[in-house]
Amino acid sequence: MSDNIPAALDHALLPGIALGYAPVIDRQRAIAGTRLTLVPLRPDVKVDHAELLAALGATFPQGGAIISAQGEALLTALLAQPPAEPSQIEVPAFIAADPNHAAAIAALRGAGHTGLLKGLPNEPLPAAVGAVFKRVVLESGQTAPAGMEPVCAGMRGSDAIDAAFKAGAHAVIGWPMDGPFEPTGAARTEMATDLQVIVELMSRVDEGEDVERLEQTLKRDPSLAFKLLRYMNSAAFGLPVEVSSFRHAIMLLGYARLKRWLALLLTTASKDHSMRPIMYAALRRGVLMEELAQGMSEREQRDEMFICGLFSLLDHMLKAPFEKLLQSIPVPERVRQALVEQSGPYRPYLELVQAIESESVFDYRERAEALMLGAGEINACVLRALHKATQLE
Numbered sequence: 001m002s003d004n005i006p007a008a009l010d011h012a013l014l015p016g017i018a019l020g021y022a023p024v025i026d027r028q029r030a031i032a033g034t035r036l037t038l039v040p041l042r043p044d045v046k047v048d049h050a051e052l053l054a055a056l057g058a059t060f061p062q063g064g065a066i067i068s069a070q071g072e073a074l075l076t077a078l079l080a081q082p083p084a085e086p087s088q089i090e091v092p093a094f095i096a097a098d099p100n101h102a103a104a105i106a107a108l109r110g111a112g113h114t115g116l117l118k119g120l121p122n123e124p125l126p127a128a129v130g131a132v133f134k135r136v137v138l139e140s141g142q143t144a145p146a147g148m149e150p151v152c153a154g155m156r157g158s159d160a161i162d163a164a165f166k167a168g169a170h171a172v173i174g175w176p177m178d179g180p181f182e183p184t185g186a187a188r189t190e191m192a193t194d195l196q197v198i199v200e201l202m203s204r205v206d207e208g209e210d211v212e213r214l215e216q217t218l219k220r221d222p223s224l225a226f227k228l229l230r231y232m233n234s235a236a237f238g239l240p241v242e243v244s245s246f247r248h249a250i251m252l253l254g255y256a257r258l259k260r261w262l263a264l265l266l267t268t269a270s271k272d273h274s275m276r277p278i279m280y281a282a283l284r285r286g287v288l289m290e291e292l293a294q295g296m297s298e299r300e301q302r303d304e305m306f307i308c309g310l311f312s313l314l315d316h317m318l319k320a321p322f323e324k325l326l327q328s329i330p331v332p333e334r335v336r337q338a339l340v341e342q343s344g345p346y347r348p349y350l351e352l353v354q355a356i357e358s359e360s361v362f363d364y365r366e367r368a369e370a371l372m373l374g375a376g377e378i379n380a381c382v383l384r385a386l387h388k389a390t391q392l393e
Helices: 049-059 072-080 099-110 158-166 193-206 211-218 222-232 246-268 273-292 299-311 314-318 333-341 347-358 361-371 375-392
Strands: 017-026 031-040 065-069 088-092 114-118 133-137 149-156 171-175
Touching (some): 017 361, 031 273, 158 171, 222 246, 246 299, 246 314
Parallel strands (some): 031 065, 088 114
8 A cells, every 4th residue: 555545544444334436527527526425234333433534534635525424323423523624515305404403504514514405305494504505416307496506416327417417407426337338329430649649558568669669659649748757756656756757667667567557548648528527437446446456465466456447437438349449458368358258356346346336235235245345444445545546636
């Protein structure tokens, strides 16, 4: 684990809770934040509140997160003692309308927090409570109260997200991908020039070509060279010295580790703004799969897990099925098995990541048990991955 990971995330966390996460997408398809969902695995689960607050503070130190605590007991505890940093706390309408919670909710505003109202109350909220909420999660056909921004949550697929924005949503919480890419209409026949350079470079690295030829390839797109060096010098990478050139990077990393950073570059280099939510998802999948692989003995396996997660949405990014894409993009055999054949040793980890994204407790339990991983261990990986991904963006 990198030295830059906060101490609050260096051990198993919140063993009675399943964590999920999803992006908050604005009308320009930019990522406006992350919603972290906490789902109790048992109705009587006891949560270490100090540990919860420390984990949230380490993951989202600058705020910007929506915290969605499922279950009245967990939400009540969070309302009574919210995070130190300004956050947005999701509150179901029936809780917001309950007089027993009015004082705690009203106090959020004075502490710098805001609320995301989930659903519409039957009666107008008291003024002090209503002032906390600036946005409201609505179902189809509902209208936001005056002065509140409508939000749609639980969206899956780009068509559903587009429809939500056309219906007037100010933001959407959800994922633009819903299963593997399905071609519609004419397939894309060529890759953008900047992405072609990266694929060519990956092929040359895979073939072990000399540094001079690799540098010549990279020089065709100086902006990519700059971005690659920026990644390598990020806190998330944790190199002891600053990388000053591509040649220097190869000397420090070697060809094998360079592959993972070219993979990262490929999945984050698109200039298509509509791809930003997909890039958000791919980066977190890659980092989370690497975190889940920390127990593996070989560094090569951890790098391959990183690439597997990153490339798991490449079909959506490049608008082509994996069978075709991976004919020209070199990947390790175990990665190819996971993405093309949906088999091999990495596939169960990818399915666990997908269960975390979908916030499906049933799938989460099934995948975790198959891998013999506890919720506390998985949660620590999720929070470390979210923390590291923000450092790479």
